[in-house]
Amino acid sequence: xxxxxxxxxxxxxxxxxxxxxxxxxxxxxxxxxxxxxxxxxxxxxxxxxxxxxxxxxxxxxxxxxxxxxxxxxxxxxxxxxxxxxxxxxxxxxxxxxxxxxxxxxxxxxxxxxxxxxxxxxxxxxxxxxxxxxxxxxxxxxxxxxxxxxxxxxxxxxxxxxxxxxxxxxxxxxxxxxxxxxxxxxxxxxxxxxxxxxxxxxxxxxxxxxxxxxxxxxxxxxxxxxxxxxxxxxxxxxxxxxxxxxxxxxxxxxxxxxxxxxxxxxxxxxxxxxxxxxxxxxxxxxxxxxxxxxxxxxxxxxxxxxxxxxxxxxxxxxxxxxxxxxxxxxxxxxxxxxxxxxxxxxxxxxxxxxxxxxxxxxxxxxxxxxxxxxxxxxxxxxxxxxxxxxxxxxxxxxxxxxxxxxxxxxxxxxxxxxxxxxxxxxxxxxxxxxxxxxxxxxxxxxxxxxxxxxxxxxxxxxxxxxxxxxxxxxxxxxxxxxxxxxxxxxxxxxxxxxx
Numbered sequence: 001x002x003x004x005x006x007x008x009x010x011x012x013x014x015x016x017x018x019x020x021x022x023x024x025x026x027x028x029x030x031x032x033x034x035x036x037x038x039x040x041x042x043x044x045x046x047x048x049x050x051x052x053x054x055x056x057x058x059x060x061x062x063x064x065x066x067x068x069x070x071x072x073x074x075x076x077x078x079x080x081x082x083x084x085x086x087x088x089x090x091x092x093x094x095x096x097x098x099x100x101x102x103x104x105x106x107x108x109x110x111x112x113x114x115x116x117x118x119x120x121x122x123x124x125x126x127x128x129x130x131x132x133x134x135x136x137x138x139x140x141x142x143x144x145x146x147x148x149x150x151x152x153x154x155x156x157x158x159x160x161x162x163x164x165x166x167x168x169x170x171x172x173x174x175x176x177x178x179x180x181x182x183x184x185x186x187x188x189x190x191x192x193x194x195x196x197x198x199x200x201x202x203x204x205x206x207x208x209x210x211x212x213x214x215x216x217x218x219x220x221x222x223x224x225x226x227x228x229x230x231x232x233x234x235x236x237x238x239x240x241x242x243x244x245x246x247x248x249x250x251x252x253x254x255x256x257x258x259x260x261x262x263x264x265x266x267x268x269x270x271x272x273x274x275x276x277x278x279x280x281x282x283x284x285x286x287x288x289x290x291x292x293x294x295x296x297x298x299x300x301x302x303x304x305x306x307x308x309x310x311x312x313x314x315x316x317x318x319x320x321x322x323x324x325x326x327x328x329x330x331x332x333x334x335x336x337x338x339x340x341x342x343x344x345x346x347x348x349x350x351x352x353x354x355x356x357x358x359x360x361x362x363x364x365x366x367x368x369x370x371x372x373x374x375x376x377x378x379x380x381x382x383x384x385x386x387x388x389x390x391x392x393x394x395x396x397x398x399x400x401x402x403x404x405x406x407x408x409x410x411x412x413x414x415x416x417x418x419x420x421x422x423x424x425x426x427x428x429x430x431x432x433x434x435x436x437x438x439x440x441x442x443x444x445x446x447x448x449x450x451x452x453x454x455x456x457x458x459x460x461x462x463x464x465x466x467x468x469x470x471x472x473x474x475x476x477x478x479x480x481x482x483x484x485x486x487x488x489x490x491x492x493x494x495x496x497x498x
Contacts, residue, residue, distance in 0.1 A: 009061070011068040011096060012075075014135040019076070019088075025128045026092050034345040035127035036369050038119035039137055041337040042362050045149055046304075049461025050451065051335070052152050052444055053112045053120050054183045055144030056424070057434050062136055064430060066101050073097045103129050105425040108372075109435075111148075111186055111443030112420060113451065115466045117402045118372045118386060120145070120337075122421055125428075127344065134339040143176070144183040146335045150304075150326055151187025152444055156456055157304040159311055162319045164206050166299060167327030168194040180327035186440045189322075201437050208236040208269050208297070220247060224254040232263040236297060239282075240272045248282045252289035267295030267319070275300070276313050283316040295319055303330065308458050340365040351390065355479040361403050367479045368472060375415040381450045383411050384420075387469035399467025405477075409465050 025031040044051050073096070079087045103125025114120055121141060123130045155163050165184040171177030181197035191204040198205035209227060217223035220242055228235050235258065239247025248268055255265035268286070270278050279296050286294050298310075299321040307320055324330055341354045342365070353367035368388030375383045375397075385399045401407035424432040454462035468476065 009065040009067065010072060011066060011099075011132065012072050013062070014132055018132045018134055022096075022128045022132050023088055023092055025131070026095065031095075031128035032126045034125065035130050035341060036122065036124045036343045037130050037134070037339055038342050038366075038370055039121040039123075039141060039337060039339045040117055040119050041142075041145075041335050042116050043336070044116060045146055045329070045332045045335055046153060047459075047461075048149065048153060049455035049457070049464060050113050050115065050149070050152075050448075051145060052148040052187055053108045053114045053141070053145055054110050054148035054186050054440070055141040055179070056107050056110045056121070057437075057440075058144070058179065059107075059121070059137055059140045060424060060430065060432070060434065062140060063101060063105065063133070063425060066133075068097050068099075070097070099129070100428060101129060101425075102126065102428040103133075103425060104423070104427065106371075106421040107424050108420045109422065109440070109443065111440035111447070113381075113444070113447045114145075114420070115384060115464055117366065118384060118466060119370045119421060122342075122370065124369070138337055138339055142335045142337045144179055144186075145337070146329045146332070147180045147183035147327065148187035148444070149335075150329055151184040151189050151322075152448065153304040153458065154302075154307060154320070154322055154326060155188030156448070157308040157311065157458055158320050161317070162190045163188065164319065164321045165189045165192045165194070165323075165326060166321045167323040168192075168197075170324040171327040177327065182437065184322075184326055186437060187444060188441070189326075203437075208238050211238065211241045214238065214241040221250045221253065224250055225257070228254050228258050228263075228265070232258055232261065235263075235265040237265070237268050238271060239268045240270060244270065244273055244278050245281055245285065248285045249289075252286055252291050252294075255291045255294060256289060265291065265294055267297050269297040269299060269321070270317075271299045275317065276310055276315050279315045279317050297321060299323065301325060304458050338365075342367055343369050353388075353475060353479050355476065355483055357480065357483060364402075364480075366402060366468060366472070367476055370472075372420040373417050373469075374420055375411045375417055376450070377412055377415050379450055380452065381447075381464075382415065383409060383465035383467075385411060385467065385469050386472065388472045388475060391471045391475060392469060398470040399465065400470060400473040401467050405473065407467075409467060 073093045076088055076093055077086060081087050103123050105123050107121040108114060123133060165181055168177040171180050178197050181192045181194040182201050185203045191206040192198055193207045195205050197203055214220055214223040217226060224237050237251035239251055251268045258265050268282060275298050282296055295318040296316055297319040298317045302320055302322050303325040340356055343351045343353050346352050355367040356365040358364050369390055371387055371389050373385045373387060374381055397411040397413055399409050455464045
């Protein structure tokens with residue numbers, strides 16, 4: 001079969017069932033009916049107290065150039081059902097080929113601190129279009145938000161020490177590596193080893209050398225000397241190829257020679273062993289050799305928990321290099337975000353709220369056309385209110401926990417408020433001008449400073465108050481009762497086991 005390049009902006013970048021549902025909408029002549037979908041997530045990752053929204057720039061790029069060409073149309077035409085007949089009518093495929101994106105999209109800016117059940121992105125438009133976007137939007141927002149959150153946690157654990165992302169070689173493919181580097185930088189990393197990402201996103205690039213460089217020379221000291229001669233103005237010595245502390249001594253000797261030539265070595269990198277013990281001993285060796293300005297840089301499967309432990313021990317490590325456990329989100333591979341229908345217009349032009357019911361309360365969706373309002377007193381954020389734009393009463397400040405309706409909270413009446421979802425597209429036209437990666441990175445840092453320390457701690461963080469506005473809670477309760485009444489025709493036999 002001839003290989004066809006589709007590109008990442010293709011309408012085909014979706015799950016197959018999105019296309020079959022789109023076809024179903026078209027066949028039932030409701031494909032142009034207006035609907036609203038929300039992208040959210042159910043739990044903070046890594047057992048943490050917050051998440052960082054990321055990936056919007058790539059989502060915008062995908063939506064701006066969304067299309068399907070003739071070759072892709074032919075591919076869909078070749079798909080058949082169990083009877084070996086085409087699955088899709090030619091007129092439907094021609095509709096897709098000519099379709100022009102016309103949805104409204106609202107989202108939180110990249111770098112915004114967000115919480116479970118809050119819509120991070122909202123799509124409003126023809127149900128066929130809004131439906132078919134689900135897979136790509138989840139993929140683009142989910143992965144980068146996960147990595148940005150991990151990076152923010154690691155950087156907080158480092159307590160201001162520089163954190164460098166070193167993970168390209170262990171990322172989930174090349175595209176995954178590029179996206180992970182971008183998200184890690186937004187989350188707080190100061191640099192990357194990924195040179196292409198450095199050029200594309202204007203991220204500082206840093207690196208040392210591999211063990212192969214040391215092994216290519218007869219002795220470690222000769223290897224360090226050769227490296228210093230090649231790059232005298234950027235020397236970081238990897239010291240654990242043979243014996244870590246002997247390596248530090250050889251690095252110190254080389255640094256002394258560099259100093260005689262008017263250069264300063266940057267530091268030594270510890271990549272194995274007991275980092276607490278080795279960093280203390282390395283610091284003694286360097287200081288005794290007069291290399292008091294040389295930094296101790298640590299790598300080797302680090303994450304926020306290990307870094308926090310080492311910081312509590314008072315280790316003299318100045319820079320942290322994080323690879324696999326950051327770019328692969330080692331302890332949680334997905335944010336498990338969801339994309340749910342919140343409302344659809346009826347034939348008479350009025351909205352019908354839509355709710356998904358589940359055996360698990362945390363999986364029950366929130367109906368309506370949702371927005372998030374953040375309350376702030378002084379410099380501190382004190383709570384978020386999820387509300388339906390069509391039913392909000394200005395005087396309402398009571399929020400109800402989406403999982404436990406007995407938990408309510410009154411938001412401060414005199415608080416400053418801001419709505420998190422802002423316009424990105426209107427009728428398919430981009431109205432939001434992305435301020436760039438540096439602004440998103442700064443937003444993470446500035447917003448984290450406005451949250452209580454208790455929600456930012458690595459272990460057992462407190463829960464930040466997020467709830468449904470009281471009228472939305474009532475609407476959800478009514479929708480739940482209505483759906484159960486219409487769809488659950490339960491006979492007495494079903495309850496006999498109870």
